Amino acid sequence: xxxxxxxxxxxxxxxxxxxxxxxxxxxxxxxxxxxxxxxxxxxxxxxxxxxxxxxxxxxxxxxxxxxxxxxxxxxxxxxxxxxxxxxxxxxxxxxxxxxxxxxxxxxxxxxxxxxxx
Amino acid sequence: xxxxxxxxxxxxxxxxxxxxxxxxxxxxxxxxxxxxxxxxxxxxxxxxxxxxxxxxxxxxxxxxxxxxxxxxxxxxxxxxxxxxxxxxxxxxxxxxxxxxxxxxxxxx
Numbered sequence: 001x002x003x004x005x006x007x008x009x010x011x012x013x014x015x016x017x018x019x020x021x022x023x024x025x026x027x028x029x030x031x032x033x034x035x036x037x038x039x040x041x042x043x044x045x046x047x048x049x050x051x052x053x054x055x056x057x058x059x060x061x062x063x064x065x066x067x068x069x070x071x072x073x074x075x076x077x078x079x080x081x082x083x084x085x086x087x088x089x090x091x092x093x094x095x096x097x098x099x100x101x102x103x104x105x106x107x108x109x110x111x112x113x114x115x116x117x
Numbered sequence: 118x119x120x121x122x123x124x125x126x127x128x129x130x131x132x133x134x135x136x137x138x139x140x141x142x143x144x145x146x147x148x149x150x151x152x153x154x155x156x157x158x159x160x161x162x163x164x165x166x167x168x169x170x171x172x173x174x175x176x177x178x179x180x181x182x183x184x185x186x187x188x189x190x191x192x193x194x195x196x197x198x199x200x201x202x203x204x205x206x207x208x209x210x211x212x213x214x215x216x217x218x219x220x221x222x223x224x225x
Contacts, residue, residue: 035214037161045153045161045204045216059212062118095160102208103151105172107160 002026004096004108011114017084020111022096029053029077033099036070036081038092039110046092050099051079086115119143119210121217123203129225134195138220140188140205149209152181152190155219156201164203165190192222200224 007021022034036048048068049060055072069082079096094111097104120143130136140150148168153161163172165181168188178193192199205217 037216044202044219045155045206047206047214047216050212050214061213097161101166102149102211103163103166103172104153104161104206105163105166107162110160 002098002106004098004106006094006096006108006111009112009114011116012086014087014115014117016086016115017082018086018113019080019082020094020096020113022079022081022108024077024079024098027098030074034070034072034079035097035099035104036068036079037095037097037104039095040089040092043092048081048094083113086113088115091115118213119146119207119215121205121207121215123205123217123220125220126218127221127223129223130195131225132195132197135191135193136195136222137192138190138203138222140183140190140217142186142188142207142209145185146207146209148184149207149211150181150183150188151206151208152179153204153206154199154201155204161204195222197224 003025005023010018030053035050038046051058051070058070071080096108098106122141124139150168152165155161169181180191202219202221204219
């Protein structure tokens with residue numbers, strides 16, 4: 001069965017970077033694009049970006065341009081999302097999700113990133 | 118950028134009720150519209166894709182309709198497990214995507 005398993009919660013200081021991983025299994029990894037979506041406490045879903053399965057093409061929401069980097073390790077079927085220059089407003093749960101067609105059919109369990117001094 | 122709005126932002130209903138949630142796009146998005154359900158502390162779950170297609174395993178009490186700028190998600194005969202927050206998402210402007218702000222469905 002399809003599974004996306006994310007790395008554990010992180011606590012970071014303002015100005016630091018965080019790298020969240022998402023390991024895929026149960027399907028042909030190189031066939032599906034991956035997305036990252038975040039959700040601040042009590043808020044809605046915010047789309048961050050997309051990466052193709054070979055990791056050669058990415059598109060990021062304008063809000064995160066220059067601060068986010070998405071990468072893929074095809075040897076381990078793992079997608080990474082790194083967010084730099086963290087501020088308190090980046091405190092959120094970060095989700096990876098598989099794109100099937102034009103929708104997100106499988107999601108990771110979420111990774112809480114807390115930014116606090 | 119394509120902006121998405123949803124109405125109402127929150128809704129109270131009873132078990133057995135029929136409810137409709139509306140999603141509106143700031144420009145024509147054809148049928149590139151998906152609906153998700155999210156329960157507290159959980160990842161979102163895909164319900165409807167391409168405006169009206171039911172995702173595998175989703176009960177037939179859920180349905181979607183619309184095209185262009187106006188879309189609806191309808192839940193007939195609400196069950197206890199349907200109380201959650203619902204989000205629409207447009208994929209017309211791929212590879213840039215946008216979610217709506219969400220509609221919280223609560224028990225009356």
